[in-house]
Amino acid sequence: MRKLYEYPKSRAAFERACKVIPSGIYGHQGPVEGCYVPIEAFPLYSSKAQGTYLWDLDGNKFIDYMCAYGPNILGYNDPDVDEAAARQRAISDCTTLPNPVMIDFADLLVDTVASADWAFFAKNGNDVTTGAIMTARAYTHRKKIVFFKGYYHGVSPWTQKVDYPGVIEEDVCNNIYVEWNNFEELSRVFEENRDQIAAIIAQPYMHGNFMDNQMPAEGFWQKVRKLCDDTGTVLIIDDVRAGFRMDLAGSDHYFGFKADLICFCKALANGYNVSALCGRDFLKNTVSSLSYTGSYWMSAVPFAAGIACIEKMKKIDCPRILNEKGQKLKDGLIAAAAKYGYTLNVTGMPSLFYLRLADDPTFMLHQEWIAQCVQRGVFFTGHHNHFINAALSDDDIRETVEIADEAFSVVRDRHDK
Amino acid sequence: MDERTLAYINLYAVLGSLRELCRLDDEAKRLIKGEDISIGFSVKGGPEATLVFKDGECKMVPGCESCNIKLPFGSPKKFNGLINGTVTPIPSKGFTKIGFLLKKFTKLTDILTSYLRPEEDALKDERFFEVSTKVMFYVIVEALCQVGNNDKIGRFSAGNTVDGNVKIGVKDQFYAYITVKDHHLTPHHEEPAEYMSYMIFEDIHTARDLFDGKINAIVSVATGKVRVGGMMFQVDNINRILDRVALYLS
Known part of the structure; x- marks a missing residue:
């Protein structure tokens, strides 16, 4: 099992931000509109980015599937x-x-x-x-x-x-x-x-x-x-x-x-x-x-x-390669969910896929799984479509699926008890 | 602000909160002890319901068919005048029981006002603070449903809200839930067995500060003082209605 990420520096920065910026981080990149559930599972600020990766203030590294909500298409700092x-x-x-x-x-x-x-x-x-x-x-x-x-x-x-x-x-x-x-x-x-x-x-x-x-x-x-x-x-x-x-x-x-x-x-x-x-x-x-x-x-x-x-x-030929990468990821995530008896709906174009665990209409199970992924280094969000960028490698996809698998196992264990 | 919606809030949320008051406040309990009386409020072009005082409890039931005292109002505005103290009601039924209305009921509403519009110093008393916050919580939950069902913009938000229960409460202390069914909102003063979404305040002080507008709701969610989750689309629309509740209750 991977060690779960913690975000003390992000939290401290957010407290500072709340004093001088309305709601700390406003809009979709903020924790409320961004639907960070639970809030503790998510980092709030980045320190650097490169290719398909994002590092938060605490030095945690993420494979970033939000791509700045879309702009990152070739890889950060292309x-x-x-x-x-x-x-x-x-x-x-x-x-x-x-x-x-x-x-x-x-x-x-x-x-x-x-x-x-x-x-x-x-x-x-x-x-x-x-x-x-x-x-x-x-x-x-x-x-x-x-x-x-x-x-x-x-x-x-x-x-x-x-x-x-x-x-x-x-x-x-x-x-x-x-x-x-x-x-x-x-x-x-x-x-x-x-x-x-x-x-x-x-x-x-x-x-x-x-x-x-x-x-x-x-x-x-x-x-x-x-x-x-x-x-x-x-x-x-x-x-x-x-x-x-x-x-x-x-x-x-x-x-x-x-x-x-x-x-x-x-x-x-x-x-x-x-x-x-x-x-x-x-x-x-x-x-x-x-x-x-x-x-x-x-x-x-x-x-x-x-x-x-x-x-x-x-x-x-960017759209083609993004959709090929997205399809590989989609297949891997669906298989990982099925291994634990879950049905993961992956909809939309593979290059900007949307995730939803179909086993729970309240989204609570889905939110648990997303949180487990994020705390292990895969930056997904709960209710927005995701984005593929050209810098995402096969190794990144493999690691993402491994993390998703581990996250599913944790959620399954929790709900079987 | 719509007078008709305000009348629904004043009847179901404000007067309706006598139910909680009579459970929580010792003086209120004493006032209704041994009483078996009901007061109907009939608002032309607006709500109609009866407050029933019986067996040491207070409850609100729809309609005025079996009330002992009936108070008719010609319009929602007239009824709202009763609540803000500018209109004196004249019963159309129950003159022999008017003593309860003039004495005990007036006293009950005075106690209610003391909790809903408290003096700053009174809130320093822990028990008063707790009762005041709890009564206010149920007023807000009831008002939220009335705004969602009656106010034009509230109905728009309710029209975008999916079916299911929304759990609201103060963690490990008290809860309510709202059932959304075909875009109609119904309040319940208890914890739901199942729910689609939730909005839980970390503690009673957080709830109070939010009610009083002392802390920011977005920051409270972002810092975990308020937990929001589940069907976010549902709770988001409920929050939009909640924004309008403040307009009416202020």
């Missing part, structure tokens, strides 16, 4: 990306006039992403999903937006629910929510809101939290595409999370349709802060008309990093 970034940093970064590396990056995205005729840059996924909604409303002169239940499109008020703190009814009164994969309901909503719907916004498949991920039903996207064409509605694909882990040409391309607008962030530059809204030619003038920018949106270093990242992803 030498090619870092070198390109360093080269650009020596020239210029945040300047009065943008550096032409911005045009190079846009050119590369237009060449890479099937539905892209242009690229518009920002910093976070939320910036570009919001830009996409503004574009759709400006183009159609309509107000309403259709979402699929279980969605996540960022943190701006329009993306949140009416019962979230700081959100008012007027922020979300034009939101319409329909069930994923239910084309009948979607059609009905369009009938009931004729000439009022500006856009459908969706992830390429349902990778919401607290539920097994669901692929689109056969022909679903093609029907949605046609519905949008027939009604003059803008189809927005939020590829922030899945982008480049399914298909370098975009996740819409993977499923055989063309989005009007597609949003990228996380894996775009291997951790350098840039996001991109790409789209079709007919929306280019509308995007030009938006009053929408930010102080750092034209910083050159992330553009250089993004170019290096995309070129390397192309060179190594």
Whole structure:
């Protein structure tokens, strides 16, 4: 049995943080939104990262399957990306006039992403999903937006629910929510809101939290595409999370349709802060008309990093290798669970798999198992999809499965007693 | 804030907490000893329930059909006026038993107020602190259900909540649970045999500090002073309703 990790330095840092930072660590990287159950099983701060590994403040080493919640696609500190970034940093970064590396990056995205005729840059996924909604409303002169239940499109008020703190009814009164994969309901909503719907916004498949991920039903996207064409509605694909882990040409391309607008962030530059809204030619003038920018949106270093990242992803055929690695891991984890009489559901693309122990509807068993894995050096989280990066080796996968096996044995023993 | 939701809270959570008060407070126990009387509250366009005092206990039952004293209110706002002291009720039934209403019942509600809106010094007494916190806990649990069932935003949160029991309590001391069924919330003043999710306060002082807004709920979860787990999606929605309870109870 491996020695269980402890985190006294993380705890001390968190106590210090709580005095000067609201909730210590806010958002999804914090212990509450991150669903760290029990809290004692998880580290809270990192000291360094390399490749597929993360070290916490107490010196514990983890095989990190959260990959900074997606940005780490080639491995932390990828030498090619870092070198390109360093080269650009020596020239210029945040300047009065943008550096032409911005045009190079846009050119590369237009060449890479099937539905892209242009690229518009920002910093976070939320910036570009919001830009996409503004574009759709400006183009159609309509107000309403259709979402699929279980969605996540960022943190701006329009993306949140009416019962979230700081959100008012007027922020979300034009939101319409329909069930994923239910084309009948979607059609009905369009009938009931004729000439009022500006856009459908969706992830390429349902990778919401607290539920097994669901692929689109056969022909679903093609029907949605046609519905949008027939009604003059803008189809927005939020590829922030899945982008480049399914298909370098975009996740819409993977499923055989063309989005009007597609949003990228996380894996775009291997951790350098840039996001991109790409789209079709007919929306280019509308995007030009938006009053929408930010102080750092034209910083050159992330553009250089993004170019290096995309070129390397192309060179190594990144989605294929990530899915192969993910499949190996998935097979190993499912077998380890079965050895102890458990059923582990591993859903979604193997490159961004979601885990759920199906033997307990309350998730408590699942939370116990995740906690045991984390305390042995595999950084999983309870209720979010995970991410594979290219630096993950076969040895790492083997070790992960060994740790998962040991964690299952502990949970089994505990519940057999 | 919605007057109708507030009326449900005032009836089921505030007056409903007389049940716990009569179990926990010696003076309250003494006041209802030997009584066999019931007071019905009938709110037009709002809730209707009866407080029954019998066999040294107090309980609340739905409807006003068999009450001894009936207090009708023309609107939720009028009923809320009774609770905040701006409306004097006129019974439509039970004039012969009005003495209980004017004396003992008024005394009971005064005791209840002393626990729900306590003086800072009173809380220094350990027993008072414990009773006050426990009564407040059940008021909050009941109010949470009323907000989830009646308030517009609360109903939205309840609409996103999956079926099953949510266990809430102070570790090793007292518990309650909320049954969610088809997005309707029902409170229970006991520990559940089974539950989908839980929210457990480490000790009574943590619970109290949270009720009084002296400590941050997110930090309390992050530091393990409040344990949250199980079906997180369920407890997350319950917490959203809890946020709105503060709006009504404040």
